Amino acid sequence: MAEVAALRKPERLRASAELDYPLAPPQPGDSVVEVAPGILWARIAMPMALDHINVYLLRDGAGWTAIDTGLNTPASRLAWEHFAATHLQGLPIQRLICTHSHYDHAGQAAWMVERFGAQLCMSFGEYFMLRGFYGPPPDPLPPLQQRFYRRAGMTDAQIEHMFASLRRDPFMPPVPESYQRLRAGDVLPIGERNWHVLIGEGHSPEHVCLYHSDGKEHILIAGDQLLPRITSNVLVTPIEPEGDPLRLWLASLDRLDTLHPDTLVLPSHQSVFRGLHARVAELHAHHQQQFALLRSALQDCPGATAWVLTQAQFPKRRHAMDDLMAMGETLAHLSWLRYQGQIGRVLDDDGLYRFHLAGAPTAPDEALSETHHE
Numbered sequence: 001m002a003e004v005a006a007l008r009k010p011e012r013l014r015a016s017a018e019l020d021y022p023l024a025p026p027q028p029g030d031s032v033v034e035v036a037p038g039i040l041w042a043r044i045a046m047p048m049a050l051d052h053i054n055v056y057l058l059r060d061g062a063g064w065t066a067i068d069t070g071l072n073t074p075a076s077r078l079a080w081e082h083f084a085a086t087h088l089q090g091l092p093i094q095r096l097i098c099t100h101s102h103y104d105h106a107g108q109a110a111w112m113v114e115r116f117g118a119q120l121c122m123s124f125g126e127y128f129m130l131r132g133f134y135g136p137p138p139d140p141l142p143p144l145q146q147r148f149y150r151r152a153g154m155t156d157a158q159i160e161h162m163f164a165s166l167r168r169d170p171f172m173p174p175v176p177e178s179y180q181r182l183r184a185g186d187v188l189p190i191g192e193r194n195w196h197v198l199i200g201e202g203h204s205p206e207h208v209c210l211y212h213s214d215g216k217e218h219i220l221i222a223g224d225q226l227l228p229r230i231t232s233n234v235l236v237t238p239i240e241p242e243g244d245p246l247r248l249w250l251a252s253l254d255r256l257d258t259l260h261p262d263t264l265v266l267p268s269h270q271s272v273f274r275g276l277h278a279r280v281a282e283l284h285a286h287h288q289q290q291f292a293l294l295r296s297a298l299q300d301c302p303g304a305t306a307w308v309l310t311q312a313q314f315p316k317r318r319h320a321m322d323d324l325m326a327m328g329e330t331l332a333h334l335s336w337l338r339y340q341g342q343i344g345r346v347l348d349d350d351g352l353y354r355f356h357l358a359g360a361p362t363a364p365d366e367a368l369s370e371t372h373h374e
């Protein structure tokens with residue numbers, strides 16, 4: 001779901017001592033920081049716990065290429081007007097690249113195309129996610145979506161409470177009418193640099209990262225694929241209920257792990273950093289910790305539903321959106337464990353999916369398949 005972009009749970013691992021933050025961040029909607037010649041780092045405020053997004057401006061011939069947009073808010077539009085008037089030497093924003101479809105990254109895309117005449121570039125998957133999920137969730141919820149959350153162990157009241165808050169989401173963006181496609185392996189000349197399009201999966205279907213490496217300079221525009229101190233959401237949702245997005249996510253991290261160790265990482269949130277390999281290792285460790293936590297919860301509570309396990313994995317939740325994130329993340333970890341053969345899933349007589357450790361007496365031969373008692 002596109003609207004899941006904005007909220008992230010706090011990272012449980014401690015911030016790594018191995019990461020290096022060479023630059024102080026810019027003030028949201030105000031200053032810019034030159035991270036390398038012709039590459040500006042700016043910030044746009046967001047009205048939520050994660051209170052900003054980083055955007056980047058790359059000098060590009062007779063103008064600029066912008067990376068990501070901020071949420072669909074007046075504050076974002078004011079910030080862009082200020083950047084254009086103050087920091088771009090009077091040159092136009094000719095091109096806009098949205099790393100992915102989430103509203104903090106693409107929420108202002110239609111406006112920027114209109115206001116600055118910028119050409120929008122996105123991957124196919126992200127552009128059509130944006131088009132497909134424009135607008136609030138349907139009311140009432142379609143039966144398959146309802147069933148997805150019921151089977152996970154939520155009551156109808158809990159499901160309704162969760163979606164009521166999504167229907168109030170004030171950030172629904174207008175959809176840009178056309179785009180130019182970016183594909184894995186494309187090389188994009190921007191100014192003096194050639195940027196390689198790398199695709200990440202798991203957080204969103206076809207997330208674009210841009211990598212430049214010329215022997216002396218190594219820069220990754222990472223979007224949400226590599227954040228220094230928080231983990232990105234990786235969710236199973238009713239769109240793809242049998243998906244295994246964590247497998248895709250971890251494989252994407254491994255691909256980033258092959259980049260140069262001195263790469264300067266330009267993330268979409270928090271600060272520009274070095275220490276890519278250390279961060280990839282930390283993120284792997286984080287998910288291993290989550291897998292271990294779920295295995296031990298299933299040891300204590302065989303036959304638990306995803307909703308019950310969500311309490312173990314994410315005990316502190318305040319908003320309905322937190323429930324949606326937690327449910328999606330718990331299901332993603334359960335799917336990974338299930339496809340790895342470490343746990344089994346049974347659709348019980350009461351219509352709920354119940355999970356067991358593989359080989360546990362309650363779940364004979366259930367490592368990879370499910371039994372329908374319907």
Ligand SMILES: [Zn+2]
Nearest residue numbers: 005100102224
């Ligand atoms: Zn995102």
